[in-house]
Amino acid sequence: MERMDVSSSLCNTKNQKFSNERDVGEGENRIDNLADAIVQHILSFFPTKDAAKTSILSNRWKYLWLSVPDLDFHDGAYHFTDAEEPPHKRKLFMDFVERVLLLREPSTITNFSLACNVLSDSSRITTWISAAVKHKVQLHLNMFNLLELPSFVSFSNLKILTLIRIVFPDDHSAQKLFKVCSILEELYLIFCSWENVKAVCISSPKIQKLYIQEKDTSYYGCQFAVFGTSLKYFSYMGDFVHDCHIQDSSSIVEAHLQGYNGDRKIGYRALKLLRRLSNAKSLKLDDNAVELSFMFWYSGTYDWTLDPVPGCFLTHLKTIEISMFNGSEIEILAVKILLKSATVLEKMVVSFNPWEFEDADGLKKQQEIQEQILSFPRGSSSCLIAISCPPKKKKTIEFCYPF
Numbered sequence: 001m002e003r004m005d006v007s008s009s010l011c012n013t014k015n016q017k018f019s020n021e022r023d024v025g026e027g028e029n030r031i032d033n034l035a036d037a038i039v040q041h042i043l044s045f046f047p048t049k050d051a052a053k054t055s056i057l058s059n060r061w062k063y064l065w066l067s068v069p070d071l072d073f074h075d076g077a078y079h080f081t082d083a084e085e086p087p088h089k090r091k092l093f094m095d096f097v098e099r100v101l102l103l104r105e106p107s108t109i110t111n112f113s114l115a116c117n118v119l120s121d122s123s124r125i126t127t128w129i130s131a132a133v134k135h136k137v138q139l140h141l142n143m144f145n146l147l148e149l150p151s152f153v154s155f156s157n158l159k160i161l162t163l164i165r166i167v168f169p170d171d172h173s174a175q176k177l178f179k180v181c182s183i184l185e186e187l188y189l190i191f192c193s194w195e196n197v198k199a200v201c202i203s204s205p206k207i208q209k210l211y212i213q214e215k216d217t218s219y220y221g222c223q224f225a226v227f228g229t230s231l232k233y234f235s236y237m238g239d240f241v242h243d244c245h246i247q248d249s250s251s252i253v254e255a256h257l258q259g260y261n262g263d264r265k266i267g268y269r270a271l272k273l274l275r276r277l278s279n280a281k282s283l284k285l286d287d288n289a290v291e292l293s294f295m296f297w298y299s300g301t302y303d304w305t306l307d308p309v310p311g312c313f314l315t316h317l318k319t320i321e322i323s324m325f326n327g328s329e330i331e332i333l334a335v336k337i338l339l340k341s342a343t344v345l346e347k348m349v350v351s352f353n354p355w356e357f358e359d360a361d362g363l364k365k366q367q368e369i370q371e372q373i374l375s376f377p378r379g380s381s382s383c384l385i386a387i388s389c390p391p392k393k394k395k396t397i398e399f400c401y402p403f
Helices: 002-032 036-043 048-056 087-103 122-132 171-179 264-276 287-295 311-315 329-341 360-374
Strands: 070-074 111-115 138-142 160-164 186-190 199-202 209-213 223-226 233-238 243-246 254-259 282-286 319-325 347-352 384-388
Touching: 048 070, 048 087, 070 087, 087 122, 111 122, 122 138, 171 199, 243 264, 254 264, 254 287, 282 287, 287 319, 287 329, 311 329, 319 329, 329 347, 329 360, 347 360, 360 384
Parallel strands: 070 111, 111 138, 138 160, 160 186, 186 209, 199 223, 209 233, 223 243, 233 254, 254 282, 282 319, 319 347, 347 384
Antiparallel strands: none
16 A cells, blocks of 8 residues: 555656646746747847846847847946946957947837946047947947047937936037937936036927936036926926926926935025926925925915916816925915915825824824824815825935836
């Protein structure tokens, strides 16, 4: 009897092993049976360096990665200065990029992302960029250092442009870059340095989305002038240290303002920018943006009013979202005024800062503030108020751009 049980057990084990091997084999066949277009789409989510590694899988995969429309190069050096990288590592990266570009037909590239230190290789890097932008690609540059683009590099075919940590050497270089982007639809400026620039004019007639994220800086003086009759989305994250003027904001539907810190002078800049967003239907503010914007209005009394009331508050502002709400006096008063002044408002979302309401006293304070907000009079009878305290997340530096 025991023999039969042992024999049966061994037989079941073999059958299970065979079944697992068959399942694995079928899985491999399923991958091999995928159409080239599907495999290329999957590989497009990989950095180009990793996509190239799939060439060893089989003869069929040997050249598939070379047809992926997205090229994503990152040297792996997360330096914020021009510190030297290991020479051998640098050479491997530079040679790899050049080999890939030589093997690729430029017309098949739709998305070109490059993140690396410039160091002494400015001429080679600008050659890569020039080759990529000859066609209508999405261009994402994360340079970490100063990169001065020569006159032969033209961005006239670009529809989407992302610049991260680009250092502009002077006004002419910045103006030259944005002037030629005649069909640009989306522009992302993230942690760029404007210390050598007095004024920037962004005037692409087709631009629909503009995203600006500033690094913490004590430098003041650069003026942004935005001319965009097609602009629908505008987002600013920073200290409002630069003066941003939107010439024609009638097309803007959604706006997002997030401040870091500032004084009354900075508050005036934030207020001016808020006023220019007079046609937005959706307005997202964080606690600092609320404080900065209303700091200049605040008279020091509880019965202060908003005068003049921005036009969008009376005609088409449907949603207001306030994040990282700390419950300071000026923040609470700002919420009161917003509720009273926005006569067509449909929804206000207030998200408390979880870091400020951790203990029992904090939770009690949060409850009191919530009851106070819900008791405020509303200019719109149909306005709903949603209040939440999201869970704490690890504080990290993030790029909040959608791609």
